Amino acid sequence: MKKFNKTSLLLLKFSIAACLFACNNAEKKAESKSETKATDSLQEYVDKRLTIYEKVKLTTNLNALTVSERKVLPLLIEAAKIMDELFWKQAYPQRDSLLNTLKDEKTKQFIWINYGPWDRLNGDKPFVNGIGPKTETGTFYPAGMTKEKLEKSDVKDKLGLYSVIRTEKDKLISVPYHVIYATELQRASSLLKQAALLTDDPGFKKYLNLRADALVTDNYKASDYAWLDMKNNGLDIIIGPIENYEDKLFNARAAFEAYVLVKDKVWSKRLAKYVSMLPELQKGLPVDPKYKKEVPGTDSELNAYDVVYYAGDCNAGSKTIAVNLPNDEEIQQKKGTRRSQLKNAMQAKFDKILVPIAKELIDKDQQQYIKFDAFFANVMFHEVAHGLGIKNTITGKGTVRSALQEQYSWLEEGKADILGLYMVTGLLKKGELTGDIKEYYTTFMAGLLRSVRFGASSAHGKANMQCFNYFKEQGAFERTAGGTYKVNFEKFATAMNGLGNLIITLQGNGNKLAVENAQKSKGIIGAELQGDLDRLSKKGIPVDIVFEQGVDVLGMK
Template sequence: MKKIPFYLAIASVVAIQASCGAPKTPQNEEPKEIKNDTLSKVVKARPEIYAKVALTTDINQLTENEKQVIPLLIEAARLMDEIFWKESIPENINVDLSTLTPDQKLFYQLNYGPWDRLDNFKSFVEGVGEKPLGANFYPADITKAEFEAMSAPDKASLYTIVRRDSSNNLITIPYHQFFKEQVMAADVLEKAAKLTEDKELKKYLTLRAEALRTDKYDPSDIAWLNMQNNTLDLIIGPIENYEDRLYGYKATHEAYVLVKDKVWSEKLKKYVTYLQELQENLPVDATYKSEKPGTDAQLNAYDVVYYAGDCNGGSKTIAVNLPNDEAIQKSVGTRRSQLKNAMRAKFDQILIPISEVLIHESQRKNITFDAFFANTMFHEVAHGLGVKNTIDGKQTVREALKEKYSALEEGKADILGLYMIHQLHGKQVYTDGELMDNYVTFMASIFRSVRFGAASAHGQANMVRFNFFKEKGAFVFNEDKTYSVDFDKMTDAMNELSAIILKLQGDGDYDGVVKLLETKGGIDDQLKTDLQKLNDAGIPVDIYFEQGVEALGLN
């Protein structure tokens, strides 16, 4: 029997809190109370901007035991989905789903609530107002002064919810106490651990179950990194902090169920050995590249067969660089996971059509899947370059840049990913196609990601890069209103922007990052016209999934 989508299975009345204020610089502003005149400002639900894609893999490569384990991993992932609904939608305003149109209901599901994630979180449901910057991690009426005055040592923890007690005092509640679904998912992971014949996976699932019960994730993160020979993989738990736009502290729940592509994964191993050399050659003063990148990084390719939670809301993740903990990155390493089938879907359904509208005919041959895969992969690898701590040694870059960290870090990874390809191509280490393929595909990908909007860290990063490239003449705007890459000028711009970002991070220059985003993060009239062309051509902005055991043929 076909399963009911989660948004229809939840109660018909969903708690939603209204707040006011665009995603500006929350550290410098008090959260504001919603005003009546903002409640009527709604935008149209746009489910048509998403193309539906079936998530599948070749199940014939799986053992019978693995085919039995996958449904349990999906069951645990679905519980992360339930938690993310609670994190995404605050608790004050009731929305009766029975009053929504079919388009609104589908869009509600795709956005995990009544705010358009690809249009700066604008509401598409009457009477809701703009999404609070703190989502559901903090009380609606919390002020900066109150939060700073809190004595709770774990108020900035990734794994606590901030609430008011009966005396109206702010308190923290650990995730494993607040979200009963964490404990339920732990039980499912233990079932999967007992069933699987893979010893490495068994150990990881057992430790991850314990982590969900205690909010202590380091042992399971290390066990995950130590898995080398597994075919099945699972990323699960509270991981990224994009949803907390108020402070950038709180992690949101998500899950990916993965099947490793061992052939492609084997091809990627050689690149890791060049990380130290690439770090030393970064186009910036030696002070800003003094740290040693983790040489224990792993590069793997996967088919993703289930998305849940944060990674499934709005634009879909196609590559993952984990764990985020800097201490584990330094001591154990990281794993960069490329989600090959989802990547292919975006390439075929979005990037190729974009190139046919906005890239000059003479350079369309340079848009290739190998280049798209490599650009995405090296983006994840590039997260390991540069510095994790400010050069004065006082704090981490993440702490110094606060809620602006994600946008700048994504921008760094994008530009340094291209830098790495340029360097490795020159050494004849990376030989999958012409270097111009990577440049032109990179340019086309900017148009793809800019459409994610200013509320997305990736969207902001791409706007900065587009405007910087334009200023430096990295591309030519042709008479036929298409773009062509100028190879030499784009190379110079790549190196110059890399140095700017690396210096901002090393200096922990919060004000400098704000200025960069304000001066280079806007969309000018020409780009607005170009993006409207893509909309008029019916090119989807992103994808959503038909997924689960039925899509895999395992039911």
């Protein structure tokens, strides 16, 4: 990977100047024209790509907070900011030196959005002169290291969630996060301890103290259990190294992130009943009985929140609008998970992105079925559906995650998409949901067209493309002569069950090669679809949102 620092840039300018001095006037003009074109090509790219983001202010009703919650909230935001700095160290530690070499303010802005010089919503394409492709090793492994080298080594913690692999005296070693990032984690831990002293809620107090300890020890299990035990908290913070998407080599090591949340108690009360229905829904999965013997945990929390701060991994690339955690399979089976619906961010994406997409790409006769309640339910049950299916292979290969390694995340996201739709279908039939199935299916279709614009390089992008291509093959929708998409509601349900069967079977078998082949054949964007997505860009419809956030935006300064 080439990087420019100030010294190398000065040497480059000196060399160009010397060359120009020696050349004739005709050569000068040709070289100058060529150089300007090369520079402008990247700046043109950045100018266009910046327009795909819509700015959204993250706010909430502060009047609903207690006195102690008003004191705690700024401390949580400060702790979240530290996670943001830590993610920069993981994603692109040369940030400051790169920014100092650049003059174009829009390029700098795009670097901040992407946490580095690669466009996360366009296959990690480099957008800064001199920057090469993004490596699979990133900062998690030594540059150039292969999977085979690590697998054959005797290093401890080869696929650890909370460590990096380094070379010391020609030998691979594992270094824990709490060692390599000790200073920052200690500061974040201290802030959580301060917040714990101020909160009135006993469950939240316990969680904050245990999470503070976890940050400086890498022992997160106790805090995860305490987090699931919280019932009456008005505030929440998801903080630490959590998701594995940034590790492109093994999909093993976790990246730092944080969400600061304010509970919507009215909506949360409405959602509480659905988790208890998981065991019954598990039994009805459209798959061979041997793949659905596991019993989902039912002690999960299903809540709606206003999110007031995103930091780190969750703020890079496409913005998360619902969260299902913890990822620990043992905890999921024993206790369940907490599904957090980020309602204000979800509403922003619906209003500013999904509705305009539907007006352009959904058949005119079906646009009436695009509804926020359907969008909310589809996203919510995506997160709930992570609890369905299978966590351990039936072939003796251990957990699905360990068997599929870097192929795990995209297939799991695909499972959640399709089983979430399966849940919606089942609950409507039982009368547990209201509305017309046409609303949920049409809004799901529009949601697919929204999400595939994130590109096929991310886990969610691959999952969406697998669904789109499979549904297309099954005739679940048709592309009309007018260039719009029309859902076939009967075939949509059949395709939903077929894809659900395929994904759960792939997971249960733990056959990594078969999953790789599925991704290569289905996780791609075809020329016709790309042309339709380009139409959205030409119309100026944003792809995603970026946030104006913090205590000043909330009006707490």
